[in-house]
Amino acid sequence: MSKILLLGDEAIAQGAIDAGLSGVFAYPGTPSTEITEYIQASKEAKELGIKSEWSTNEKTAMETGIGMSYAGKKAMVCMKHVGLNVAADAFMNSAITGTNGGLLVVSADDPSMHSSQNEQDSRFYGKFAMIPVLEPSNQQEAYDMTYYGIQYSEKAGTPVMLRVTTRLAHSRSGVERKKQLPQNKLHLPSDAKQFILLPSIARKQYSGLLGKQAGFETEGEKSGFNQYIDGEDKSLGIIACGLAYNYLIENYAGGKVPYPVLKIGQYPVPSKMVNKLYEDVDEILVLEEGAPIVEEMLRGLLNKGKKIRGRLDDSLPRAGELNPNLVAKSLGLPVEEGFETPSVIKGRPPVLCDGCPHIDSFEALNDALKKYGKGRVFSDIGCYTLSALKPLESIDTCVDMGASITMAVGAAESGLTPSVAVIGDSTFTHSGMTGLLDAVIKKAPITVFILDNATVGMTGGQNSAALGRIEDICKGLGVEEEHIRVVKPLRRLHDENLKIYEEEIAYEGVSVIIPRRECVQTLARRMKIKAAERRKQKEAQAN
Ligand SMILES: Cc1ncc(C[n+]2csc(CCOP(=O)(O)OP(=O)(O)O)c2C)c(N)n1
Ligand code: SF4
Numbered sequence: 001m002s003k004i005l006l007l008g009d010e011a012i013a014q015g016a017i018d019a020g021l022s023g024v025f026a027y028p029g030t031p032s033t034e035i036t037e038y039i040q041a042s043k044e045a046k047e048l049g050i051k052s053e054w055s056t057n058e059k060t061a062m063e064t065g066i067g068m069s070y071a072g073k074k075a076m077v078c079m080k081h082v083g084l085n086v087a088a089d090a091f092m093n094s095a096i097t098g099t100n101g102g103l104l105v106v107s108a109d110d111p112s113m114h115s116s117q118n119e120q121d122s123r124f125y126g127k128f129a130m131i132p133v134l135e136p137s138n139q140q141e142a143y144d145m146t147y148y149g150i151q152y153s154e155k156a157g158t159p160v161m162l163r164v165t166t167r168l169a170h171s172r173s174g175v176e177r178k179k180q181l182p183q184n185k186l187h188l189p190s191d192a193k194q195f196i197l198l199p200s201i202a203r204k205q206y207s208g209l210l211g212k213q214a215g216f217e218t219e220g221e222k223s224g225f226n227q228y229i230d231g232e233d234k235s236l237g238i239i240a241c242g243l244a245y246n247y248l249i250e251n252y253a254g255g256k257v258p259y260p261v262l263k264i265g266q267y268p269v270p271s272k273m274v275n276k277l278y279e280d281v282d283e284i285l286v287l288e289e290g291a292p293i294v295e296e297m298l299r300g301l302l303n304k305g306k307k308i309r310g311r312l313d314d315s316l317p318r319a320g321e322l323n324p325n326l327v328a329k330s331l332g333l334p335v336e337e338g339f340e341t342p343s344v345i346k347g348r349p350p351v352l353c354d355g356c357p358h359i360d361s362f363e364a365l366n367d368a369l370k371k372y373g374k375g376r377v378f379s380d381i382g383c384y385t386l387s388a389l390k391p392l393e394s395i396d397t398c399v400d401m402g403a404s405i406t407m408a409v410g411a412a413e414s415g416l417t418p419s420v421a422v423i424g425d426s427t428f429t430h431s432g433m434t435g436l437l438d439a440v441i442k443k444a445p446i447t448v449f450i451l452d453n454a455t456v457g458m459t460g461g462q463n464s465a466a467l468g469r470i471e472d473i474c475k476g477l478g479v480e481e482e483h484i485r486v487v488k489p490l491r492r493l494h495d496e497n498l499k500i501y502e503e504e505i506a507y508e509g510v511s512v513i514i515p516r517r518e519c520v521q522t523l524a525r526r527m528k529i530k531a532a533e534r535r536k537q538k539e540a541q542a543n
Contacts, residue, residue, distance in 0.1 A: 003174035008164055009034035011139045011175045012078075012106060015146030017044060020181035022073035022101070023051035025061035027430065028459035029080030030115040031169035032108035036078055037462075048183065056465045057401075057430040058083035062090040062105070069094075069103040069159075070195055072187035074150050078106040081122050086401070086431065088125070093197060094159045095129035096205045100189040102154035104146060106162045108169050111290050112321040117381070117400065119319065121290035126161040126267060130209055132216045133161045133267040134225065135242035139173035141265060145225065147178055152219070154184075158212060165289050167321065168243050217268050225265035228273050233258040236331075237281030239274070239294060240264070243322075244287035250324040251333055269294055278306065285330060286310035289322055350386055357453050357517035358384045360489035360497075362394040365449065367494075368501035369420070376416055380404035380432065382424035383457040383519075395422060402431025409435070409444040418505045421448045425466035426456040433473060436510070440478035445508045447501075450474075453519040461522040474512045483511035490517065 006014060013035045016024065026036040039045045039052045051068075055061035058079040068075035079087060084107045091105060107122035126133030132152065134145040145162055153160040193201050220226045238257065240248045241264045249255035262277045264270065277284065278298075283306050286295040295310035309315040315330040316322065325335045352359055362384070369376065379385055379395035380403065387394040397407055408421035423432045428450050439446055450470055456462040466473075474484050485504060487497045497515070504511035 003176050005172050006139055006143070006175045007034055007170060007172050008136070008139050008142045008168040009108070009170070010038045011143040011173075012146045012162065012164070013038035013042070014175065014177065015143040016076045016104065016150060017042065017048070017050065018178055018180045019102070019147045019150040020074050020183045021050055021076055021150065022183045023065070023068050024076045024078060025051075025055050025064040025068075026078035027055050027058045027061055027083060027086075028456055028462045029058075029083050029108075030459060031110060031164075031166040032078045032080045032083075032106060033459050033462070034169070035076075035106060035108075037460075054462055054465070058087040059090055062087035062094070065103055065105070066090060066094050066097065066195075069099045069101045070189060072101045072189075073184045074102040074154065076104045076106060076146075076150065079108070080116065081107055081109040081120050082116060082118065082400070083107070084122055084125055085120075091125065091159075092129050095131050095209055096197060096202055097195045098157045098205065098208070099153050099159055100157075100187070100194070101184050102150040102152075103159040104149045104153055104162055105159055106146075106164070109163060109165045109290055111165055114166055117398070119290070121293060122161065122163045123267065123290065123293050126163065127293070129159075129161075130213060131159050131161060132156070132219070133163055135163045135265055135267070136168060137240075137242055137245040137263070137265060139168070139171070139175050141225070142168065143175045143177070145265070148223065151181075152223075156212065156215070156219070158209065163242070165243055165321070213268065217270060220266035220268065220270050221272065223266055226270045226273060227263045228276060229257070229261045229263060231257055231259040231261060234260065234281045235283070237262070237277040237284045239277065239284060239286045239288075239298075241286075241288040241294060243289050244327070247322055247324045247327045248287055251328045251331065264294065269297060274298065281306075283307040283309065285315060287316070287322065287327055287330070292318075349389060351389070352383060352386050352392075353520055355520040356383065357489045357515065357519070358387060358451055359392070360491055360494070360517075361449065361451055361515040362387045362392045363491075364489070364494055364497045364501055365420070365422075366392065366394055367498050368505055372418060372505075376411070376419050378404045378407040378411065378419065378421045380421075380423040380427045381458070382427055382451075383453075384422060384424055384451050387422075401427050402435055405432050405435035405439055405446070405448055408446040408448070409439050409442060412444045412446050413442065417445045417508075419444075419446045420505065421446060423448065423450055424457070425450060425452040425454065425470060426462075426464040428470065429464070429466040429473070433477065436474065436479070436512075437477045439510045443509060445510075447505045447507070447511045447513060450512060450514045452514050452516040453522075454516075455519045455522045457519045457521065461519065461525065470514055479510050479512050483507060483509065484514070485512070486514045486516055488517055489515040
């Protein structure tokens, strides 16, 4: 088959389609979003009837994937690394239930925190759950590992994790496709009790998972994703995990490394191969994107063996992304610095778009809170978090998705009144709703601003599960109807809106204000599509 040019994320999506996927379940988050978007836009996926609607959050996505696997079909669940924290309860337990149809969990990590609140390494979760983890070094492997991982999950009866990082997810390369496999027919698990995690059954299932561990390691040696590549110079041995292998070979002409290299693409760590390398060389350098997981394993607690170099001894920086130059430095090779950035090019901090509805919402909020003083606005994660920066400087916290309302409740319970929560429409349905129920039960004197721009703006304008449902949800959770106020955030309505803000902030109970105006980016996109459709219609009428 001929090669197609794909982003790492797209290669995963195509690999899943070709492996006989029946559904992808995901919540958007950089750098994972494009996996699901590719399947949503794929004509082939549509014809195959592959389900690909966004889920409300990562936990619901994970559970839907487990449900599809239970029904015997092949499923993929995708999220960014912090999304795995949200899905963790279901994810950890899916390792105990095991699978019926293949279940691949894709977690996309963001070392250097380009668009994230931390740089946690999902491989920890894979190890924690004791399931196989795959980590590609390039786009072709992203495709191959997805194709393999879905089938392996089904064969081994356990979920498999695919871990990628930002550079690989968001860069392109030629990818060769494999033969398309059929989807599974609906079939229930042969063990009718497998998915009932009552303690007596869970203990049996857990012991089954423990029993599979040695097999997982042997499979990693057979699959070809772990390779021992010999080299003549035994003064050093290199362990290169995932994308770091690519950075390593970029430093040598024709990719020929003079030292023995253990390329790791599948976990658990292949201990026999690691032992062989340790025996063969004088010292070991470990290259891994993210946390020094393998390096720590090699060092152990006593660290009395041969020298192990990596992120823990300053051969490489402890935090942030790797790149070919950092790898070159760790090997004592010359570094190609490139050109210096000319002084006319200034750094541009991210800002809200011109005309963004959030700007008007925050200008009125700043005015409404003037008399109370600073330090009482608990925000969430979305475009509106940019209001932390100049010129608005409106918010005081941003911790995790959903934390705004519950943090405001905690602060109000400590006596910080009024406390205000600011949350986007998508984040509200993702994980704000339960916090609002807490606020109602505790009768917390807080005002919650649900900024409804009718989309998931931050991640590129996906459909928001909250669309058309916010007032009903708030009412259903027990917020008094007269304290649910909808406003249109526009400069010309500033004074009118300010009055409503002031009234509700002064109210000593739970109130909700919904500033509602569409994101200008999605509005522009919608108008463009509409105009193109109108043009098409006119042309058809003219013919
Ligand atoms: C647990 C988790 N999942 C996903 C993300 C990625 N993410 C950041 S903000 C956001 C949603 C933003 O949408 P919304 O709340 O509607 O605000 P908007 O950006 O539209 O203003 C998402 C999906 C994240 N940071 N954390
Ligand atoms: S993408 Fe939309 S919500 Fe985000 S800053 Fe721009 S206009 Fe505002």
